[in-house]
Amino acid sequence: MDVKLILSLLAENVERTGYPVPVDVERIYSWAKPLNLPRGGRAVLYTGALYQLAPYINSLVRHLESLEGRRAGGLALRLAKTLGKIIDLGKVVAKADPGEIKAVEEVLRSIARLLSAAGVEYGYLYEDDMYSGVILYDMGLDEAFARHAKMVAETLEKSGASLIITVDPHTTHVLRSVFPEYVDGFGLEVKNYLEILSENIDSLKPRRGEAGYRVVIHDPCFYARHEGIVEEPRQLLRFAGLEVEEPPRSGKMTYCCGGPVEAVSPSLSRRIAETRLRELQGVGGRIVTMCPICYVNLRRVGGKVEDIALHLSRRLL
Amino acid sequence: MPSVALEEVLRDVRRALEDPALQEGLRRAYTGAERRVPEILAEHPEILELARRVEEAKRRVLEDLDRYIEMAVESLKGVGAEPHFAGTAEEAREIVAGIVGSGKVVVMSKSMVAAEIGLREHLESLGNEVWETDLGELLIQLQGSKPMHTIAPAIHLTREEAARLVSEKLGVKLDGEKIEEIVAVVRRYLRDKFVRADVGISGANALAADTGAFVLVENEGNIRLVTGLPPLHIAVVGVDKIVPTLTDAFHVAMVQAAYASLYPPTYLNVIAGPSSTADIEKKRVYGAHGPPKLHVVLVDNGRKKAAKKPLLAEQLRCIRCGRCQLECPVWRLTANHWGGPVYGGPMGVGWTAVTLGEESGAELAHLCLGCARCDEVCPVRIPLSRIIRWLKKLYAESHGL
Incomplete structure (x- = not known):
């Protein structure tokens, strides 16, 4: 490029x-x-x-x-x-x-x-x-x-x-x-x-009587490593009655979706996304993203992924 | 003009992605390495404490590098070694070439700084027979390529490829492609070179300013032979390897070994001056069983200048464990095809900026994801991703953006 x-x-x-x-x-x-x-x-x-x-x-x-x-x-x-x-x-x-x-x-x-x-x-x-x-x-x-x-x-x-x-x-x-x-x-x-x-979790109410499901969490690099947001999404997903699974690299050691190099080297970006997607798929469970860049990148390589806000709103609203 | 061009780096990266042998070699090699380091650290939490001390010791030296270089030079003289100072890669090559001469058999142990100054090729061009003795580095020499990882230079080669190289290039017969067989053949082949060698050339993991002693950590045992058997030993040492004390030097070796997932290291060599004995009438005679002569070439090549720069100075704390490479999503697909002509991966970009100039480092920076996994694992807490973002900024500035 x-x-x-x-x-x-x-x-x-x-x-x-x-x-x-x-x-x-x-x-x-x-x-x-x-x-x-x-x-x-x-x-x-x-x-x-x-x-x-x-x-x-x-x-x-x-x-x-x-x-x-x-x-x-x-x-x-x-x-x-x-x-x-x-x-x-x-x-x-x-x-x-x-x-x-x-x-x-x-x-x-x-x-x-x-x-x-x-x-x-x-x-x-x-x-x-x-x-x-x-x-x-x-x-x-x-x-x-x-x-x-x-x-x-x-x-x-x-x-x-x-x-x-x-x-x-x-x-x-x-x-x-x-x-x-x-x-x-x-x-x-x-x-x-x-x-x-x-912080306001006590004001939220999980819907009763709905069966939970397994989710595998893909931490965005910038939440996990730069902004210290690791526990919050897990706490919220669990509170919503979902079973949270960790991929091999998660939390502070999460693995990039490849997004940042997408314009400089699309082929490299794609391969990194594929590597991560395979890893997430290997865990079993619905893949949760929390970043729009992760969302489109993992989707571009064929991933079925959904944003955390959609999971939470289905269970908490 | 930068000696690295982004266009070429992008081409190299695409080639690496499309090289099935490289991808397979990388896949086989890094599976497990990522898990082993945390296991070692959990079992030996004292390493984390030592890493903090190494970080601190290196910071102290880098704040006052000129004085520490002087101290190291004096201490080296004090133990009977002959110190040299080389400002540039070319000067370093010339100094070593002046000591070695031509028509010699030279054995080398793996040294990134030797690769940085292009030492092997230079000595060969002067009519010397030069052998790398680290197995991985020998395979690189035979392949005519570049090291693909700081600690494991041939990380990208499968056993099949290694066997082919050894049998073709060394002209020795191999029965099958068993790794044991390759190792045994190389051992036999190099044994003769060690015995005949006129000169042994090594690097150093750390050089103690207080004593002039330096340490070398290894698993193969080739460093003991390179530094012990030939009558002349030359150590080529980047000035960033200077630490205040010998204790600090040991710490560097231990931390490096642990973060390279090789703990405990099989061998730890300490060298303080040439071999000597005073067993007869207390008269000191040099060259008992080890080399009677030891030269230490201290190499600057951009380090002193970098030490004065904010951010880039932090790269100089690097102990070359290679952990940042193994943890980098880009490196894991490209190995050292990204990071510079000698060094690779996240640390490679910084080292390229130090040794080849910031504008060369800047050409590499845009392949970095900025994901900061490297920052997270660096034992001496180098802000690798921040250094690289700073280089992106330089790229923009130097291209008028």
């Missing part, structure tokens, strides 16, 4: 549109409409758009996979760039799977409903639910990241919230552990919804 070109496309996309890949912007917050969530408040739900972006990232990666190793790949991208059609690239590559879009929106609604069921009072940001910029940070595009992060921080601060509730590992990590380094005076409290649900 032409990494330089990919990096500059990502940076330019974020600069011009706010998102790393072309995306239907209204779809970023329209998932929340049926829920009638209040706007703003002391605590706000901040998705950082990663769940919503995952199907688009997935379709871009599928496209890159088909180009990998072909000279034409670099050529096509270069052409798109010289023609200044960075945003139009979306029409070519971002033919995201509508089923996947629906699925991630359902995950977000489940998260929102679970928070409400746990008695948490919170609002939503709607069009101010900006992308966090995490991919810029991961790719070492620090200047572009710092610029974007400043805007995100300003927007969040302007909302008047003092607590930011995040829903995925990457956004949680970047907001809680990276923003303070890159944005002067960033002092908002950041908590992940799994942490909040765990």
Whole structure:
């Protein structure tokens, strides 16, 4: 892959549109409409758009996979760039799977409903639910990241919230552990919804009389190794009456889904995902993910996986 | 210009993924290694304590590297060794070449720093007969390839491939492809080289600044022969291997062995100066049974500069156990095809940045997942994934992004 070109496309996309890949912007917050969530408040739900972006990232990666190793790949991208059609690239590559879009929106609604069921009072940001910029940070595009992060921080601060509730590992990590380094005076409290649900577990009630089933848990690297979120998902799944199985590598030693190199080396990414999927399948049980990137990556290699929020909402709502 | 190019790394990685022999060799080799280290640590919790001490000792040296190099040089002189200092890989090669000359038989024990400075090839080009004596490293020499793991260089070779190499390249007959048979044949073959060798070249796991003693840990027994049998011993030692005391040096060896899942190590060699005796009239005579002459070449090659850099300095604590490689999802599919021309995997990216320049390390950085399993297992707590993310940043900056 032409990494330089990919990096500059990502940076330019974020600069011009706010998102790393072309995306239907209204779809970023329209998932929340049926829920009638209040706007703003002391605590706000901040998705950082990663769940919503995952199907688009997935379709871009599928496209890159088909180009990998072909000279034409670099050529096509270069052409798109010289023609200044960075945003139009979306029409070519971002033919995201509508089923996947629906699925991630359902995950977000489940998260929102679970928070409400746990008695948490919170609002939503709607069009101010900006992308966090995490991919810029991961790719070492620090200047572009710092610029974007400043805007995100300003927007969040302007909302008047003092607590930011995040829903995925990457956004949680970047907001809680990276923003303070890159944005002067960033002092908002950041908590992940799994942490909040765990704190308020007494307010939740498992449905009675439904048989539990076995789940095998795939910890995301950023929850387990960077943000110390290991016990919460297990506690919640067990509380919901599910039997939690550990794969050979779990918790702090969890194994990457391959996602982070998907744009640089799609074939390597695929092989890592296959390695992990085989391992998860070997345990027996329904595979639980907690990260939109893990979700689309394990799915791309044929995995039948489901987000933890869907498991929890079925049993706790 | 960086000496590593991302385009080539990506091609290498794709080739590695499509190499069934490599994939099969890797699969056979790492099954089990991941489990053994935690078992060893559970059985010997004192190792964890020693790892903290090693980390601390290395930090102390790296904060004051020039002074520790001077101390090491003085201590080496004190025990009758001849110290040399090489600023670059080329200088190091020239120093060793100057001592060895040409037309000699040279036996080497596996040394990453020797590979880093291209020593074997250089000595061969000067008309010396040079033999690697570590079995894995010999297979690499015979294959004309590069080591694929820090401790287990031939981790990617199956027994079938090893047998083919040994019989073809050494011209010895093998009955079948039993591993025992390969080992026995190589043992017989190299025995003659050890006896005839004019020079033995080794690395070192750690060099004590206080005493000039260095330690070498091993399982095969080849290091004892390389450093003990020929009349001349040359040790090539990166300046990052200097630790304050001999006790620290022992700790390094123990921690390295445990994290490499080889515990206890079969052999631990301590070398403080050339062999000598004073058994007759208390007169000291050098070269009793071991070599009468010992040269120690201290190699900088980017280390002193790196020691002054935030983050990259932390790479220099590395004790080369290779644990980060075995735990890395990328390494497990590519072995040392990713990480640089000599070093590989997560530690390899950092070492490439140290020894070949940051811009070369930066070309490798984008293959890192940033998953941080390596950080989790490193005995001396090197923030490997953070070093690599910093290199990604350098990549962006140097390409105007």
